[in-house]
Amino acid sequence: MILPWFKADLHVHTCLSPCAELSLGPRAIVAHAAGRDLDVIGVCDHNSAENVPAVVRAARNSNVRVLPGMEVTSKEEVHLLAIFDRPEQALQLQAIVYQHLPGGNDPEAFGLQPVVDEDHEVLGFSERLLAGATDLAVEEVVADIHALDGLAIASHVDREAFGIFGQLGFIPDGLELDALELSPHTSPEEGRRRFAHYALPFLQFSDAHCLEEIGRTSTYFRIGEASTAEIRRALRGQQGRRVWLAEAAACAAAAERCRAG
């Protein structure tokens, strides 16, 4: 049996992230993902999964599979993506993160943090400092993600701010990351060259903070179904599962479409 390719963007923010645009409502996210021919998206807000259930519900009658997730800030201010199969797992991680996330949000300084339903109706506002850092070390964050059967991916490793190389200089020995994410600003070729030292697979997602950015870069997975177990096999090259990063030309074309709006 020949496995299908799934086009994935596993790093998409919603309106809950204080730095993201308020137009990132659940149905709009799903519609834009479908418009970019994405088969799978990951919903990863900063230190919260409160909008994950709404996006999952919004995608019920679409061809887009939504993987619940979170972008956790470690105490070293390293961003780490957690990707799960079920909303409950993301909410369990959220319970841990909330115990270790000090501070309250100042909407004027950081932005509003609306919790919404699938129709983008505002249910309330998170008052936590989602833009802040947890007091969990990178090792603790990765262990917590793995204890919940999630994938742990270092976010935008090519960025100095909040990337693991910028914050910590290098990947600590024994840190069991599943993959490294490149931001849209670095081509897969350049990423592989800069970080050739590490025997970890590269992925590239959009880190979308507005609707137009969804799918601006993506990664293809040759897998049996859109699940973390299958993605894990692809990352390890097991059983015919594969990872393929969209070529730089495709990224440029996507960026062009994004600008054309």
Place this chain on the structure above:
Amino acid sequence: MTVRDIVERLELETLTGGEGLDREITGGYASDLLSDVMAHAEAGNVWVTLQTHRNIIAVATLKELTAVVLVNGRMADPDTRTAARQEQVPVLSCLLPAFELIGRMYQMGIRGHT
């Protein structure tokens, strides 16, 4: 000026020390991005930071820094202390925030490179 001199005059807590306390400080560097320290700190510098991850010891060793001073009363993670003892890197803790600590170090004659 040795590491021991700044410990005494600035009332720093010695989390790890050993023979490293008698090393000569030839300058200072302050940054919380370890990549930046790897790029710009110079051998002999005392390094002021709020990062406590054990990677700070690897960076201090790589760059031949004389000591790491943690600010705001931060304490080194347990495995950071273990690594510091192995590598003989003095790790000191200071209750002051970075700006105030660095100002006092400057008054003592410690300079950054310009």
